[in-house]
Amino acid sequence: MFSSGIDFNDLAEIGGIVSSDDDVARKGRALHKLIIKYQEFFTSMEKCPKPVIAAVHSACIGAGVDLICSADIRYSSSDAWFQVKEVDVGLAADVGTLQRLPKIIGNQSLVRELSFSGRKMLASEALECGFVSKIFEDNESLLSGALDMASTIASKSPVAVQATKMALVHARDHPVQEGLDFIRILNMSMLQSEDVKIAAMAQMSKGEIKATFSKL
Structure with missing residues (x-):
């Protein structure tokens, strides 16, 4: 599995802030600082001067989608599937998907469908809409293909x-x-x-x- 999404310990940290006895302004400030920290984790890939290749196999859920939206090149195996899952846990994705995905696939209707419904998008659909640029038969050939491209770029x-x-x-x-x-x-x-x-x-x-x- 490429990514199962947000770590429940991180979700518990957010819950701890929300349920604290602090007033709204202080809880809001604490959440603001935490969200910025998470956002920077993903934006750091974009700021990295070297190209980043994402090789996605099996599930790519929530934060996994945020992650690969920050990558330069996205490949997947044929069994990969993608899910903007945040709506199912009661929040709006806030670390990059809603900002980057529309610019990657250029289809506002599809982006909103995925984001509002939380439905799965299979590898074939991801290729068709331009989210990934190539599909490989299995995880082994996926990693080999990603490394081959990395070697080409490195040359x-x-x-x-x-x-x-x-x-x-x-x-x-x-x-x-x-x-x-x-x-x-x-x-x-x-x-x-x-x-x-x-x-x-x-x-x-x-x-x-x-x-x-x-x-x-």
Whole structure:
């Protein structure tokens, strides 16, 4: 199972705050701090400069969906299923799914259906709507495929890959012109990297020279 959702100990912590004798303002402040902490756990994947690949098998429930929404690439096994489960435990998802999922699949009707009903979405539907980019037969081939992609990405210029991730995350939340401004300013320094020369020479050699890049 990829993820069974929220840890009940964490849910109990929330319950403890709600049922305390503190007044509403203080309980609200405590919940605010706790939710921010949880949100940052998931956003840290997005802030990580290196690409993150999620390999989902079997159940991906609640917090598991929050988690993979923050990943760069999502693969799944054929037996995977996804569930925005929070509505069934009496709360609105608050650590990323409701903010990221609409931008990932681009179908407001489907997002709302999943979020309001808490129904399961099978791997085939996840592929069809663009939530995952590839389905593998089983967990073994899934992990192999994810590692193969990770190896391919790792063979590229880390300067190019990490700048690309930064630009994509920025572009998702900004107008096109602001995205162009961002990448222009970023590439003012990135284009001066030795990686550009190394990659260009390898391309011009038509396979005779293998591009090898320093770690970043």
